[in-house]
Amino acid sequence: xxxxxxxPDNPNAQTPLAPSEGxxxxxxxxVIDAAGWLSGGRRxxxxxxxxxxxxxxxxxxxxxxxxxxxxEFGGDDILRxxxxxxxxxxxxxxxxxxxxxxxxxxxxxRDGELIQFVATTRRAWHAGVSNWxxxxxxxxxSLGIELEGGDAHPFTDAQYAALRPLLRALAxxxxxxxxxxxxxxxxxxxxxxxxxxxxxxxxxxxxxPRQC
Ligand SMILES: [Zn+2]
Numbered sequence: 001x002x003x004x005x006x007x008p009d010n011p012n013a014q015t016p017l018a019p020s021e022g023x024x025x026x027x028x029x030x031v032i033d034a035a036g037w038l039s040g041g042r043r044x045x046x047x048x049x050x051x052x053x054x055x056x057x058x059x060x061x062x063x064x065x066x067x068x069x070x071x072e073f074g075g076d077d078i079l080r081x082x083x084x085x086x087x088x089x090x091x092x093x094x095x096x097x098x099x100x101x102x103x104x105x106x107x108x109x110r111d112g113e114l115i116q117f118v119a120t121t122r123r124a125w126h127a128g129v130s131n132w133x134x135x136x137x138x139x140x141x142s143l144g145i146e147l148e149g150g151d152a153h154p155f156t157d158a159q160y161a162a163l164r165p166l167l168r169a170l171a172x173x174x175x176x177x178x179x180x181x182x183x184x185x186x187x188x189x190x191x192x193x194x195x196x197x198x199x200x201x202x203x204x205x206x207x208x209p210r211q212c
Contacts, residue, residue, distance in 0.1 A: 030165045032173040036119030038106075038166075046082045046103035046117035048125045053140050058120065058174040060132055060142040061167060061207060064104060064182045065149040065192040069093050073110050073148055082107075082117050101125060104144035106166060112158030114166060120174060130185040132178075138185050143170060151194030160201045167205035176207050 031039040052058075068077035069091045080086040081097065088098035104126040107115045118124040126144030130136065145163065149155050170176050179202060182190040 027161055027165045030169040032120055032169045036121035036173075038114065038116050038169070042113070042115045044079050044083060044115055044117055046124070047084060048082065048101045048103035049118040049122045052121070052123045056141050058141060058143060059177045060138065061170060061176050061179050062127055062138065062142050062144050062182055062185060063163075063179060063193050063197065064126060064144060064146045065151070065155075065194055065197070066107075066146045067148055067150050071150050071152065078107060078146070078148065079115070104146040106144070107146045107148065108159045108162045108166070109148045110156050110159065112156070112162040114162050120170065127182065127185060129189065130182075132180060132185045142185075143174070143176065147193060147197075149193065149196075151191050151196070153194075154196040155193075155198070160198070164202065164205050167202060167207055171206040179207050 033039050066078055067073055070093060082103045086094055086098040088095040103117050103124045105118045105120055105124045120143055123139050124144045125139060127138040130138035132138050147155055147159050182192045
């Protein structure tokens with residue numbers, strides 16, 4: 001399901017006076033419920049998550065890119081990695097990662113399908129060793145959003161069309177103040193989402209893009 005269901009009670013869903021603002025007015029709104037799950041979204045629950053530190057505000061959304069095997073799209077190996085069911089013998093690359101205990105809150109596939117692994121209220125294990133504005137352990141206070149892709153590939157229009165309403169929904173539910181790439185919070189160690197990620201396409205989501 002690329003974009004969830006329209007909710008007629010959202011006054012921002014269609015703005016008759018601003019018909020030319022493109023996708024911002026045509027994308028169906030999404031809702032994150034109080035428990036931290038996307039209403040009506042696909043869930044593949046990951047065990048690789050725990051509680052955030054008490055009182056920690058969720059102030060950052062981190063954009064990642066992933067593909068398994070690397071640079072191959074489709075299939076369910078990302079889902080397997082996040083649920084500790086990846087077969088280390090299925091591909092030479094997998095032997096080195098199948099033992100990892102990692103997750104993200106969301107994955108947006110190439111066709112725009114949105115999958116949630118961890119409730120936003122809980123801590124997903126996506127950032128690793130990281131630092132944002134002098135604060136380490138970014139998993140404590142961030143949301144992780146994986147886009148199926150890689151450093152050498154443009155992302156699809158369907159992915160941006162899913163990401164924008166997701167960011168709006170996250171900003172509605174949590175005090176998200178900033179967006180960052182994994183490469184921004186783990187420089188020298190991570191390169192995702194890579195040079196093809198078009199940050200300007202996130203303008204208008206309610207979160208200032210990459211202000212960190
Ligand atoms: Zn990453």
